[in-house]
Amino acid sequence: MASGRRREFDYELALNAAMYVFWQKGYSGTSMSDLIERMNINKPSIYRAFGNKEDLFIKATERYLEIKMKPHMALLFEEGATLKGRFKKHMMSIVDMQCSTPDAKGCYLVLCQSELISGGIPMQAELLLKSAEAIPTKCYADIFSNDPEAILLGLSQNAQSNSLCLYTMLKGTAAMARSGALRAELEYSVDSILAGIGLD
Amino acid sequence: MASGRRREFDYELALNAAMYVFWQKGYSGTSMSDLIERMNINKPSIYRAFGNKEDLFIKATERYLEIKMKPHMALLFEEGATLKGRFKKHMMSIVDMQCSTPDAKGCYLVLCQSELISGGIPMQAELLLKSAEAIPTKCYADIFSNDPEAILLGLSQNAQSNSLCLYTMLKGTAAMARSGALRAELEYSVDSILAGIGLD
DNA sequence: GCCCTATGTTACCACTTGGTATAGAAAATT
DNA sequence: AATTTTCTATACCAAGTGGTAACATAGGGC
Numbered sequence: 001m002a003s004g005r006r007r008e009f010d011y012e013l014a015l016n017a018a019m020y021v022f023w024q025k026g027y028s029g030t031s032m033s034d035l036i037e038r039m040n041i042n043k044p045s046i047y048r049a050f051g052n053k054e055d056l057f058i059k060a061t062e063r064y065l066e067i068k069m070k071p072h073m074a075l076l077f078e079e080g081a082t083l084k085g086r087f088k089k090h091m092m093s094i095v096d097m098q099c100s101t102p103d104a105k106g107c108y109l110v111l112c113q114s115e116l117i118s119g120g121i122p123m124q125a126e127l128l129l130k131s132a133e134a135i136p137t138k139c140y141a142d143i144f145s146n147d148p149e150a151i152l153l154g155l156s157q158n159a160q161s162n163s164l165c166l167y168t169m170l171k172g173t174a175a176m177a178r179s180g181a182l183r184a185e186l187e188y189s190v191d192s193i194l195a196g197i198g199l200d
Numbered sequence: 201m202a203s204g205r206r207r208e209f210d211y212e213l214a215l216n217a218a219m220y221v222f223w224q225k226g227y228s229g230t231s232m233s234d235l236i237e238r239m240n241i242n243k244p245s246i247y248r249a250f251g252n253k254e255d256l257f258i259k260a261t262e263r264y265l266e267i268k269m270k271p272h273m274a275l276l277f278e279e280g281a282t283l284k285g286r287f288k289k290h291m292m293s294i295v296d297m298q299c300s301t302p303d304a305k306g307c308y309l310v311l312c313q314s315e316l317i318s319g320g321i322p323m324q325a326e327l328l329l330k331s332a333e334a335i336p337t338k339c340y341a342d343i344f345s346n347d348p349e350a351i352l353l354g355l356s357q358n359a360q361s362n363s364l365c366l367y368t369m370l371k372g373t374a375a376m377a378r379s380g381a382l383r384a385e386l387e388y389s390v391d392s393i394l395a396g397i398g399l400d
Numbered sequence: 401g402c403c404c405t406a407t408g409t410t411a412c413c414a415c416t417t418g419g420t421a422t423a424g425a426a427a428a429t430t
Numbered sequence: 431a432a433t434t435t436t437c438t439a440t441a442c443c444a445a446g447t448g449g450t451a452a453c454a455t456a457g458g459g460c
Contacts, residue, residue: 004406005456025318029228032448044450045408053448105317114314114378117305118225133379161388164381168389172372178314179333181364188361189368196396204436205426232418242439244420253418 011049014039018050019060023104026111027057028120054122061128064108068097069132073139083149084199087166091190094170098177099186106178109133110171136170137163153198162197169193211249214239218250219260223304226311227257228320254322261328264308268297269332273339283349284399287366291390294370298377299386306378309333310371336370337363353398362397369393 017039021030032053036043050056075090098106113129115121121129140163144155155162173186217239221230232253236243250256275290298306313329315321321329340363344355355362373386394400 003458004404005408005458007407008456029315029318029320031446033446042409043448044410047449048407103317106314110375111314114306114311114375115229117303117378118229120229158388161385162392164376164385165389165392168372168376168381168386169369169393170372171375172368172370175310175314175371175375176364176368178317181368185361185364186368188358189365192362192365192396193369193393194396196392196394203428204434205428205438207437208426231416233416243418244440245438247419248437 007045007049009039009041009045014041014046015050015059015063018056019063019108020101020104022057022060022112023064023101023108026115027053027125028115028118054125057125058128061108061112061125061132065132065135068108069135072097073136076139076143083143083147083153084194087194087199088190091166091170091194092183092187095173095177095183095186095190098174099181099183105180107171107174110174111178137167140166153200155198158197165197166193207245207249209239209241209245214241214246215250215259215263218256219263219308220301220304222257222260222312223264223301223308226315227253227325228315228318254325257325258328261308261312261325261332265332265335268308269335272297273336276339276343283343283347283353284394287394287399288390291366291370291394292383292387295373295377295383295386295390298374299381299383305380307371307374310374311378337367340366353400355398358397365397366393 018035021034021038024030025034030053032043032046035046035053035056039046041049046056050059072090072093075093076086078086078089081089094107109129109132112121113133116126116129141159144150144159144162146156150156150159169189173181173189176186176189218235221234221238225234230253232243232246235246235253235256239246241249246256250259272290272293275293276286278286278289281289294307309329309332312321313333316326316329341359344350344359344362346356350356350359369389373381373389376386376389
Protein backbone atom coordinates (compact mmCIF):
# COMPACT_ATOMS: atom_id res chain seq x y z
CA MET A 1 0.00 0.00 0.00
CA ALA A 2 1.46 3.31 -1.14
CA SER A 3 1.43 5.89 1.66
CA GLY A 4 2.01 9.06 -0.33
CA ARG A 5 3.91 12.26 0.21
CA ARG A 6 4.44 13.35 3.80
CA ARG A 7 3.16 16.72 5.00
CA GLU A 8 5.78 19.38 5.39
CA PHE A 9 4.28 21.16 8.39
CA ASP A 10 3.99 19.96 11.98
CA TYR A 11 0.38 19.07 12.73
CA GLU A 12 0.65 19.68 16.46
CA LEU A 13 2.45 23.00 16.07
CA ALA A 14 -0.09 24.17 13.51
CA LEU A 15 -2.99 23.23 15.78
CA ASN A 16 -1.37 25.12 18.65
CA ALA A 17 -1.05 28.17 16.43
CA ALA A 18 -4.73 27.92 15.51
CA MET A 19 -5.61 27.65 19.20
CA TYR A 20 -3.83 30.91 19.96
CA VAL A 21 -5.56 32.69 17.10
CA PHE A 22 -9.01 31.61 18.31
CA TRP A 23 -7.94 32.52 21.84
CA GLN A 24 -7.13 36.03 20.67
CA LYS A 25 -9.97 36.64 18.24
CA GLY A 26 -12.76 34.21 19.03
CA TYR A 27 -14.50 32.04 16.46
CA SER A 28 -16.28 34.62 14.32
CA GLY A 29 -13.49 37.14 14.69
CA THR A 30 -10.96 34.72 13.25
CA SER A 31 -10.73 34.56 9.46
CA MET A 32 -9.13 31.88 7.38
CA SER A 33 -6.56 34.49 6.37
CA ASP A 34 -5.64 34.91 10.04
CA LEU A 35 -5.21 31.17 10.37
CA ILE A 36 -3.20 30.84 7.17
CA GLU A 37 -0.84 33.55 8.36
CA ARG A 38 -0.34 32.28 11.91
CA MET A 39 -0.32 28.56 11.11
CA ASN A 40 1.98 29.25 8.17
CA ILE A 41 0.23 26.78 5.91
CA ASN A 42 -1.74 27.55 2.79
CA LYS A 43 -5.47 27.16 2.74
CA PRO A 44 -6.07 23.81 1.02
CA SER A 45 -3.55 22.17 3.34
CA ILE A 46 -5.49 23.42 6.34
CA TYR A 47 -8.75 22.10 4.96
CA ARG A 48 -7.20 18.73 4.14
CA ALA A 49 -5.57 18.29 7.54
CA PHE A 50 -8.18 19.81 9.85
CA GLY A 51 -11.45 20.03 7.91
CA ASN A 52 -13.39 23.28 7.69
CA LYS A 53 -13.27 26.22 10.08
CA GLU A 54 -15.68 24.63 12.54
CA ASP A 55 -13.76 21.35 12.63
CA LEU A 56 -10.53 23.22 13.22
CA PHE A 57 -12.13 25.28 15.96
CA ILE A 58 -13.39 22.15 17.71
CA LYS A 59 -9.95 20.56 17.56
CA ALA A 60 -8.36 23.77 18.85
CA THR A 61 -10.89 24.00 21.67
CA GLU A 62 -10.33 20.39 22.69
CA ARG A 63 -6.61 21.09 22.69
CA TYR A 64 -7.12 24.12 24.93
CA LEU A 65 -9.14 22.02 27.36
CA GLU A 66 -6.48 19.36 27.37
CA ILE A 67 -3.25 21.32 27.65
CA LYS A 68 -4.45 24.55 29.25
CA MET A 69 -7.38 23.76 31.53
CA LYS A 70 -6.66 20.23 32.69
CA PRO A 71 -3.37 21.04 34.47
CA HIS A 72 -5.13 23.59 36.67
CA MET A 73 -7.72 21.05 37.76
CA ALA A 74 -5.08 18.67 39.08
CA LEU A 75 -4.00 21.30 41.61
CA LEU A 76 -7.35 20.87 43.37
CA PHE A 77 -6.45 17.33 44.36
CA GLU A 78 -2.87 17.68 45.55
CA GLU A 79 -2.10 15.75 48.69
CA GLY A 80 -0.95 17.43 51.90
CA ALA A 81 -2.40 20.84 51.28
CA THR A 82 -5.30 22.55 52.98
CA LEU A 83 -8.56 23.08 51.10
CA LYS A 84 -7.91 26.79 50.94
CA GLY A 85 -4.36 26.24 49.81
CA ARG A 86 -5.49 24.00 46.98
CA PHE A 87 -8.14 26.42 45.77
CA LYS A 88 -5.74 29.34 46.03
CA LYS A 89 -3.13 27.52 44.00
CA HIS A 90 -5.72 26.41 41.46
CA MET A 91 -7.18 29.85 40.98
CA MET A 92 -3.87 31.69 40.87
CA SER A 93 -2.57 29.17 38.37
CA ILE A 94 -5.49 30.12 36.14
CA VAL A 95 -5.01 33.83 36.74
CA ASP A 96 -1.35 33.42 35.88
CA MET A 97 -2.25 31.94 32.54
CA GLN A 98 -4.90 34.58 31.87
CA CYS A 99 -2.36 37.34 32.39
CA SER A 100 0.74 35.89 30.85
CA THR A 101 -0.18 34.65 27.38
CA PRO A 102 0.77 37.50 25.04
CA ASP A 103 -1.84 38.56 22.49
CA ALA A 104 -4.20 35.93 23.88
CA LYS A 105 -5.02 37.32 27.29
CA GLY A 106 -7.98 36.13 29.32
CA CYS A 107 -9.70 32.80 28.82
CA TYR A 108 -10.33 31.09 25.49
CA LEU A 109 -13.59 29.67 26.76
CA VAL A 110 -14.94 32.89 28.27
CA LEU A 111 -14.27 34.70 25.01
CA CYS A 112 -15.90 32.10 22.80
CA GLN A 113 -18.80 31.41 25.14
CA SER A 114 -19.61 35.10 24.95
CA GLU A 115 -20.00 34.65 21.20
CA LEU A 116 -22.74 32.06 21.58
CA ILE A 117 -25.49 34.60 22.16
CA SER A 118 -24.17 36.67 19.27
CA GLY A 119 -25.04 33.89 16.86
CA GLY A 120 -22.86 32.54 14.09
CA ILE A 121 -21.33 29.69 16.11
CA PRO A 122 -22.03 26.29 14.50
CA MET A 123 -24.02 23.72 16.44
CA GLN A 124 -21.29 21.24 17.36
CA ALA A 125 -18.93 23.98 18.50
CA GLU A 126 -21.73 25.43 20.61
CA LEU A 127 -22.34 22.11 22.32
CA LEU A 128 -18.64 21.71 23.09
CA LEU A 129 -18.37 25.21 24.55
CA LYS A 130 -21.43 24.65 26.71
CA SER A 131 -20.24 21.29 27.97
CA ALA A 132 -16.84 22.76 28.81
CA GLU A 133 -18.50 25.26 31.10
CA ALA A 134 -19.99 22.51 33.22
CA ILE A 135 -16.64 20.86 34.05
CA PRO A 136 -15.16 23.24 36.66
CA THR A 137 -18.46 24.12 38.34
CA LYS A 138 -19.26 20.45 38.75
CA CYS A 139 -15.77 19.81 40.08
CA TYR A 140 -15.89 22.64 42.62
CA ALA A 141 -19.36 21.60 43.79
CA ASP A 142 -18.24 18.01 44.30
CA ILE A 143 -15.33 19.13 46.42
CA PHE A 144 -17.46 21.47 48.52
CA SER A 145 -19.98 18.66 49.02
CA ASN A 146 -17.61 15.85 49.90
CA ASP A 147 -14.29 17.15 51.16
CA PRO A 148 -14.09 16.64 54.94
CA GLU A 149 -12.54 20.05 55.48
CA ALA A 150 -15.28 21.68 53.42
CA ILE A 151 -17.96 19.93 55.43
CA LEU A 152 -16.28 21.02 58.66
CA LEU A 153 -16.27 24.64 57.48
CA GLY A 154 -19.94 24.41 56.54
CA LEU A 155 -19.18 24.94 52.85
CA SER A 156 -21.16 21.85 51.90
CA GLN A 157 -24.35 23.66 52.85
CA ASN A 158 -24.03 25.93 49.83
CA ALA A 159 -21.83 23.76 47.66
CA GLN A 160 -23.52 24.80 44.43
CA SER A 161 -23.50 28.52 45.23
CA ASN A 162 -19.93 28.50 46.48
CA SER A 163 -18.87 26.72 43.31
CA LEU A 164 -20.64 29.24 41.07
CA CYS A 165 -19.15 32.04 43.10
CA LEU A 166 -15.54 31.01 42.51
CA TYR A 167 -16.26 30.33 38.86
CA THR A 168 -17.82 33.77 38.48
CA MET A 169 -14.75 35.40 39.97
CA LEU A 170 -12.50 33.51 37.56
CA LYS A 171 -14.57 34.77 34.65
CA GLY A 172 -14.08 38.24 36.09
CA THR A 173 -10.32 37.87 36.31
CA ALA A 174 -10.36 36.59 32.72
CA ALA A 175 -12.11 39.74 31.55
CA MET A 176 -9.78 41.91 33.61
CA ALA A 177 -6.71 40.11 32.30
CA ARG A 178 -7.93 40.62 28.76
CA SER A 179 -8.03 44.35 29.45
CA GLY A 180 -4.47 44.27 30.70
CA ALA A 181 -4.80 43.74 34.47
CA LEU A 182 -1.77 42.27 36.20
CA ARG A 183 -1.47 39.07 38.16
CA ALA A 184 -0.61 40.95 41.33
CA GLU A 185 -3.73 43.10 41.08
CA LEU A 186 -5.98 40.09 40.64
CA GLU A 187 -4.52 38.06 43.49
CA TYR A 188 -6.30 40.32 45.96
CA SER A 189 -9.61 39.47 44.29
CA VAL A 190 -8.93 35.76 44.56
CA ASP A 191 -8.05 36.09 48.23
CA SER A 192 -11.16 38.15 48.85
CA ILE A 193 -13.59 35.72 47.25
CA LEU A 194 -12.05 32.78 49.09
CA ALA A 195 -12.47 34.68 52.36
CA GLY A 196 -15.93 35.76 51.27
CA ILE A 197 -17.30 32.23 51.05
CA GLY A 198 -15.73 31.39 54.39
CA LEU A 199 -12.70 29.45 53.19
CA ASP A 200 -10.11 30.43 55.79
CA MET B 201 -33.84 78.94 4.04
CA ALA B 202 -35.51 75.73 2.91
CA SER B 203 -35.12 72.93 5.46
CA GLY B 204 -36.04 69.98 3.29
CA ARG B 205 -37.85 66.72 3.76
CA ARG B 206 -38.08 65.41 7.32
CA ARG B 207 -36.70 61.98 8.21
CA GLU B 208 -39.31 59.28 8.51
CA PHE B 209 -37.66 57.29 11.27
CA ASP B 210 -37.17 58.19 14.95
CA TYR B 211 -33.50 59.02 15.53
CA GLU B 212 -33.53 58.08 19.22
CA LEU B 213 -35.36 54.81 18.64
CA ALA B 214 -32.99 53.88 15.85
CA LEU B 215 -29.94 54.62 17.99
CA ASN B 216 -31.37 52.51 20.79
CA ALA B 217 -31.83 49.66 18.36
CA ALA B 218 -28.22 50.00 17.22
CA MET B 219 -27.10 49.96 20.85
CA TYR B 220 -28.83 46.64 21.45
CA VAL B 221 -27.29 45.12 18.32
CA PHE B 222 -23.77 46.10 19.41
CA TRP B 223 -24.62 44.89 22.92
CA GLN B 224 -25.50 41.49 21.50
CA LYS B 225 -22.81 41.10 18.85
CA GLY B 226 -19.98 43.48 19.68
CA TYR B 227 -18.40 45.86 17.19
CA SER B 228 -16.75 43.48 14.72
CA GLY B 229 -19.53 40.92 15.05
CA THR B 230 -22.14 43.44 13.98
CA SER B 231 -22.61 43.91 10.25
CA MET B 232 -24.34 46.78 8.52
CA SER B 233 -26.98 44.24 7.45
CA ASP B 234 -27.67 43.51 11.12
CA LEU B 235 -28.07 47.20 11.80
CA ILE B 236 -30.29 47.79 8.77
CA GLU B 237 -32.57 44.98 9.86
CA ARG B 238 -32.84 45.93 13.53
CA MET B 239 -32.92 49.71 13.06
CA ASN B 240 -35.41 49.25 10.25
CA ILE B 241 -33.79 51.92 8.08
CA ASN B 242 -32.03 51.45 4.77
CA LYS B 243 -28.33 51.85 4.50
CA PRO B 244 -27.88 55.34 3.02
CA SER B 245 -30.20 56.76 5.68
CA ILE B 246 -28.05 55.27 8.42
CA TYR B 247 -24.89 56.73 6.92
CA ARG B 248 -26.52 60.14 6.50
CA ALA B 249 -27.89 60.27 10.04
CA PHE B 250 -25.13 58.56 12.02
CA GLY B 251 -22.00 58.55 9.88
CA ASN B 252 -20.07 55.33 9.27
CA LYS B 253 -20.02 52.19 11.41
CA GLU B 254 -17.46 53.59 13.84
CA ASP B 255 -19.39 56.85 14.32
CA LEU B 256 -22.58 54.92 14.96
CA PHE B 257 -20.79 52.64 17.42
CA ILE B 258 -19.43 55.60 19.35
CA LYS B 259 -22.89 57.18 19.55
CA ALA B 260 -24.39 53.87 20.66
CA THR B 261 -21.67 53.41 23.28
CA GLU B 262 -22.19 56.92 24.65
CA ARG B 263 -25.88 56.21 24.83
CA TYR B 264 -25.22 53.00 26.76
CA LEU B 265 -23.05 54.88 29.24
CA GLU B 266 -25.70 57.54 29.64
CA ILE B 267 -28.92 55.52 29.95
CA LYS B 268 -27.60 52.17 31.17
CA MET B 269 -24.52 52.78 33.33
CA LYS B 270 -25.16 56.20 34.85
CA PRO B 271 -28.34 55.21 36.76
CA HIS B 272 -26.45 52.48 38.61
CA MET B 273 -23.79 54.93 39.77
CA ALA B 274 -26.35 57.17 41.46
CA LEU B 275 -27.27 54.32 43.80
CA LEU B 276 -23.81 54.59 45.39
CA PHE B 277 -24.65 58.04 46.74
CA GLU B 278 -28.15 57.55 48.14
CA GLU B 279 -28.70 59.23 51.49
CA GLY B 280 -29.64 57.28 54.59
CA ALA B 281 -28.25 53.92 53.56
CA THR B 282 -25.26 52.05 54.91
CA LEU B 283 -22.13 51.71 52.79
CA LYS B 284 -22.79 48.02 52.37
CA GLY B 285 -26.43 48.69 51.51
CA ARG B 286 -25.46 51.15 48.81
CA PHE B 287 -22.89 48.84 47.24
CA LYS B 288 -25.27 45.89 47.40
CA LYS B 289 -28.00 47.89 45.69
CA HIS B 290 -25.58 49.23 43.10
CA MET B 291 -24.15 45.86 42.22
CA MET B 292 -27.46 44.03 42.16
CA SER B 293 -28.90 46.75 39.98
CA ILE B 294 -26.15 46.02 37.49
CA VAL B 295 -26.58 42.27 37.80
CA ASP B 296 -30.31 42.74 37.21
CA MET B 297 -29.60 44.52 33.97
CA GLN B 298 -27.00 41.95 32.92
CA CYS B 299 -29.52 39.15 33.34
CA SER B 300 -32.72 40.72 32.13
CA THR B 301 -32.02 42.27 28.72
CA PRO B 302 -33.12 39.63 26.20
CA ASP B 303 -30.65 38.81 23.41
CA ALA B 304 -28.20 41.33 24.89
CA LYS B 305 -27.18 39.62 28.10
CA GLY B 306 -24.11 40.65 30.02
CA CYS B 307 -22.41 44.01 29.72
CA TYR B 308 -21.99 46.00 26.52
CA LEU B 309 -18.64 47.32 27.69
CA VAL B 310 -17.21 43.99 28.83
CA LEU B 311 -18.10 42.48 25.47
CA CYS B 312 -16.60 45.26 23.40
CA GLN B 313 -13.56 45.75 25.60
CA SER B 314 -12.75 42.08 25.03
CA GLU B 315 -12.62 42.88 21.31
CA LEU B 316 -9.85 45.42 21.75
CA ILE B 317 -7.07 42.85 21.93
CA SER B 318 -8.57 41.04 18.94
CA GLY B 319 -7.86 44.04 16.76
CA GLY B 320 -10.21 45.61 14.25
CA ILE B 321 -11.60 48.26 16.60
CA PRO B 322 -11.02 51.80 15.26
CA MET B 323 -8.92 54.21 17.28
CA GLN B 324 -11.58 56.60 18.58
CA ALA B 325 -13.85 53.75 19.63
CA GLU B 326 -10.92 52.13 21.42
CA LEU B 327 -10.21 55.29 23.37
CA LEU B 328 -13.85 55.61 24.40
CA LEU B 329 -14.01 52.00 25.56
CA LYS B 330 -10.82 52.37 27.57
CA SER B 331 -11.93 55.60 29.20
CA ALA B 332 -15.28 54.04 30.14
CA GLU B 333 -13.47 51.37 32.09
CA ALA B 334 -11.85 53.93 34.35
CA ILE B 335 -15.13 55.47 35.54
CA PRO B 336 -16.44 52.86 38.00
CA THR B 337 -13.07 51.84 39.39
CA LYS B 338 -12.20 55.47 40.09
CA CYS B 339 -15.59 55.99 41.69
CA TYR B 340 -15.32 52.93 43.95
CA ALA B 341 -11.80 53.87 44.99
CA ASP B 342 -12.87 57.41 45.89
CA ILE B 343 -15.66 56.08 48.08
CA PHE B 344 -13.39 53.58 49.82
CA SER B 345 -10.85 56.33 50.41
CA ASN B 346 -13.15 59.05 51.68
CA ASP B 347 -16.40 57.63 53.04
CA PRO B 348 -16.34 57.81 56.86
CA GLU B 349 -17.86 54.37 57.20
CA ALA B 350 -15.27 52.92 54.81
CA ILE B 351 -12.46 54.51 56.83
CA LEU B 352 -13.94 53.11 60.04
CA LEU B 353 -14.03 49.62 58.54
CA GLY B 354 -10.44 49.95 57.38
CA LEU B 355 -11.42 49.73 53.72
CA SER B 356 -9.50 52.89 52.93
CA GLN B 357 -6.24 51.01 53.51
CA ASN B 358 -6.78 49.02 50.32
CA ALA B 359 -9.09 51.36 48.49
CA GLN B 360 -7.61 50.61 45.09
CA SER B 361 -7.59 46.84 45.56
CA ASN B 362 -11.08 46.75 47.01
CA SER B 363 -12.32 48.79 44.10
CA LEU B 364 -10.72 46.51 41.54
CA CYS B 365 -12.07 43.52 43.40
CA LEU B 366 -15.71 44.58 43.13
CA TYR B 367 -15.22 45.59 39.52
CA THR B 368 -13.70 42.21 38.73
CA MET B 369 -16.68 40.43 40.26
CA LEU B 370 -19.07 42.53 38.18
CA LYS B 371 -17.20 41.54 35.04
CA GLY B 372 -17.60 37.96 36.19
CA THR B 373 -21.34 38.30 36.67
CA ALA B 374 -21.52 39.90 33.23
CA ALA B 375 -19.85 36.87 31.68
CA MET B 376 -22.06 34.52 33.68
CA ALA B 377 -25.20 36.41 32.73
CA ARG B 378 -24.20 36.22 29.09
CA SER B 379 -24.07 32.45 29.43
CA GLY B 380 -27.55 32.39 30.91
CA ALA B 381 -26.97 32.59 34.68
CA LEU B 382 -29.89 33.90 36.71
CA ARG B 383 -30.04 36.92 38.97
CA ALA B 384 -30.74 34.76 42.00
CA GLU B 385 -27.64 32.64 41.38
CA LEU B 386 -25.40 35.68 41.06
CA GLU B 387 -26.67 37.45 44.17
CA TYR B 388 -24.74 34.98 46.29
CA SER B 389 -21.54 35.99 44.50
CA VAL B 390 -22.21 39.66 45.14
CA ASP B 391 -22.86 39.00 48.83
CA SER B 392 -19.72 36.89 49.07
CA ILE B 393 -17.38 39.46 47.55
CA LEU B 394 -18.80 42.23 49.74
CA ALA B 395 -18.18 40.05 52.77
CA GLY B 396 -14.78 39.08 51.39
CA ILE B 397 -13.43 42.60 51.39
CA GLY B 398 -14.80 43.14 54.88
CA LEU B 399 -17.86 45.18 54.06
CA ASP B 400 -20.31 43.99 56.72
C1' DG C 401 12.17 1.58 -12.73
C1' DC C 402 6.79 2.39 -12.17
C1' DC C 403 2.37 3.41 -9.88
C1' DC C 404 -0.38 5.17 -6.27
C1' DT C 405 -1.38 8.15 -2.76
C1' DA C 406 -1.08 12.34 -0.41
C1' DT C 407 0.94 16.88 -0.44
C1' DG C 408 1.70 22.05 -1.70
C1' DT C 409 0.39 25.78 -4.95
C1' DT C 410 -2.26 28.60 -7.89
C1' DA C 411 -6.33 30.07 -9.28
C1' DC C 412 -10.92 30.45 -8.80
C1' DC C 413 -16.00 30.36 -6.89
C1' DA C 414 -20.35 32.53 -4.85
C1' DC C 415 -21.37 35.39 -1.13
C1' DT C 416 -20.95 39.05 2.30
C1' DT C 417 -18.47 43.03 3.99
C1' DG C 418 -18.39 48.39 4.65
C1' DG C 419 -19.40 52.23 1.89
C1' DT C 420 -21.42 55.28 -2.12
C1' DA C 421 -23.35 57.28 -6.58
C1' DT C 422 -27.50 58.24 -8.51
C1' DA C 423 -32.12 59.02 -9.07
C1' DG C 424 -36.77 59.80 -7.38
C1' DA C 425 -39.96 61.45 -3.48
C1' DA C 426 -41.51 64.60 0.12
C1' DA C 427 -41.62 68.73 2.83
C1' DA C 428 -40.53 73.73 4.02
C1' DT C 429 -39.45 78.44 2.19
C1' DT C 430 -40.13 81.69 -1.29
C1' DA D 431 -47.01 76.95 -7.53
C1' DA D 432 -41.92 76.92 -8.01
C1' DT D 433 -37.75 76.06 -5.93
C1' DT D 434 -34.65 74.27 -2.80
C1' DT D 435 -33.19 71.06 0.39
C1' DT D 436 -33.15 66.87 2.55
C1' DC D 437 -34.86 62.52 2.63
C1' DT D 438 -35.50 57.32 0.85
C1' DA D 439 -34.47 53.62 -2.46
C1' DT D 440 -32.21 50.91 -5.97
C1' DA D 441 -28.19 49.74 -7.64
C1' DC D 442 -23.55 49.42 -7.52
C1' DC D 443 -18.40 49.14 -5.99
C1' DA D 444 -13.85 47.03 -4.40
C1' DA D 445 -12.26 44.07 -0.98
C1' DG D 446 -12.66 40.19 2.00
C1' DT D 447 -15.31 35.86 3.50
C1' DG D 448 -15.35 30.51 3.71
C1' DG D 449 -14.48 26.92 0.63
C1' DT D 450 -12.69 24.09 -3.84
C1' DA D 451 -11.08 22.46 -8.44
C1' DA D 452 -7.05 21.59 -10.92
C1' DC D 453 -2.44 20.53 -11.39
C1' DA D 454 2.28 19.94 -10.49
C1' DT D 455 5.19 17.57 -6.92
C1' DA D 456 7.08 14.35 -3.62
C1' DG D 457 7.61 10.02 -1.33
C1' DG D 458 6.71 4.80 -0.22
C1' DG D 459 5.56 -0.05 -1.94
C1' DC D 460 5.91 -3.15 -5.79
